[in-house]
Amino acid sequence: MRQEDVDFLLESYNLKDEPRTGWLFRGVKNPETVASHVWGVKFLCLLYASEEGLEAGETVRMAVVQDLPEAKTGDLVSQKHDDRYERTDEEKEEMERLAIEELPPEHRFNEIIDLWEEYQERNSHTAKFVKDMDMIDMCIQALKYERQERNSPEKPMDEFFEFTQPRLNTDTGEKLFEELKRRYKATR
Amino acid sequence: MELVDLDRILKLTNLKEEQRTGWQIQNVDRPETVAAHSWGASLLTLLVDTKRSIDRQKAVRMAILHDIEQSLTGDIPTRPDTDRDVFDRELDAAEALLDAQDEMLETWKEKQRMETFEAKFVEDMEQLDMVIQALRYDKDQRYGEDGSMDEFFRTADQNIQTDPGKELFKKVRREYESCKEE
Numbered sequence: 249m250r251q252e253d254v255d256f257l258l259e260s261y262n263l264k265d266e267p268r269t270g271w272l273f274r275g276v277k278n279p280e281t282v283a284s285h286v287w288g289v290k291f292l293c294l295l296y297a298s299e300e301g302l303e304a305g306e307t308v309r310m311a312v313v314q315d316l317p318e319a320k321t322g323d324l325v326s327q328k329h330d331d332r333y334e335r336t337d338e339e340k341e342e343m344e345r346l347a348i349e350e351l352p353p354e355h356r357f358n359e360i361i362d363l364w365e366e367y368q369e370r371n372s373h374t375a376k377f378v379k380d381m382d383m384i385d386m387c388i389q390a391l392k393y394e395r396q397e398r399n400s401p402e403k404p405m406d407e408f409f410e411f412t413q414p415r416l417n418t419d420t421g422e423k424l425f426e427e428l429k430r431r432y433k434a435t436r
Numbered sequence: 437m438e439l440v441d442l443d444r445i446l447k448l449t450n451l452k453e454e455q456r457t458g459w460q461i462q463n464v465d466r467p468e469t470v471a472a473h474s475w476g477a478s479l480l481t482l483l484v485d486t487k488r489s490i491d492r493q494k495a496v497r498m499a500i501l502h503d504i505e506q507s508l509t510g511d512i513p514t515r516p517d518t519d520r521d522v523f524d525r526e527l528d529a530a531e532a533l534l535d536a537q538d539e540m541l542e543t544w545k546e547k548q549r550m551e552t553f554e555a556k557f558v559e560d561m562e563q564l565d566m567v568i569q570a571l572r573y574d575k576d577q578r579y580g581e582d583g584s585m586d587e588f589f590r591t592a593d594q595n596i597q598t599d600p601g602k603e604l605f606k607k608v609r610r611e612y613e614s615c616k617e618e
Contacts, residue, residue: 254568257480303493
């Protein structure tokens with residue numbers, strides 16, 4: 249690591265302060281940060297990779313990089329000016345691609361770019377699994393906030409479950425989701 | 437681990453809300469959580485060049501798992517190597533959270549024993565995560581007027597053992613010192 253890599257790290261570490269905007273919009277005060285969320289995703293990858301016949305370390309490395317571009321771009325949903333404006337997936341990916349290409353040109357960082365691209369393409373089993381764990385972590389957190397009554401009463405968490413259900417791609421993701429949804433309904 | 441063992445997972449993810457005690461003591465405004473610290477340690481474990489062979493995947497697993505016992509015990513501000521009692525409580529917690537036959541418990545224990553290069557390297561990356569965070573809080577002036585981030589650098593200076601850890605530590609400390617002079 250070189251001295252300028254310290255700058256890269258300092259910038260990446262903004263993720264420790266970047267709140268997940270989905271929770272802010274539901275009125276959750278001091279919601280989890282992007283870094284905490286990514287830790288949750290990695291932890292789920294460790295727990296469940298073997299259920300899918302995947303190598304845990306491989307899935308975890310991909311999970312580490314998934315949200316790195318947000319250190320530069322911010323949690324992109326937060327840049328909406330009002331609720332009528334949605335950034336398209338293409339715009340989001342383009343901004344994130346620009347951000348990741350600015351990583352320091354070193355061997356270890358090249359590996360990160362490759363992993364990030366594999367994740368974006370979502371063709372490999374590993375990428376599909378990591379994406380499922382990303383959404384499962386979100387549903388776990390939605391269930392917890394609902395139980396703790398930390399969201400505004402008029403803003404239930406239903407849409408996180410509605411968003412996730414049609415997008416899951418692995419058996420493990422679906423099994424976890426069913427159980428989470430059952431508990432969420434019981435809480436409501 | 438049972439595929440759907442959600443009660444345990446709901447407990448473990450409390451780490452997302454457990455604030456790091458070291459920052460609380462210095463009255464840091466909105467301090468990071470244990471989960472965010474583990475994220476940082478695992479990012480460094482993935483990135484930092486060791487210049488010797490390492491089982492990087494095992495090391496990253498260690499970095500993600502290393503503080504899970506705190507979802508039961510909370511963040512106890514003592515050094516495990518000087519306090520057997522804390523060490524035992526942490527072991528009990530880890531055993532309650534992870535299956536005995538599970539490889540993850542073995543990985544967690546290997547980190548605690550601090551004998552392998554992977555364990556020492558991950559410990560160094562944790563220390564580095566701490567000083568990088570201290571540097572950020574210093575740059576942003578996010579702690580009380582009487583507070584100081586010096587002690588975190590002293591602690592890391594004493595604890596860091598591996599060459600790659602020492603090399604990066606020097607760079608972070610240089611940045612910290614140049615900020616303080618300004």
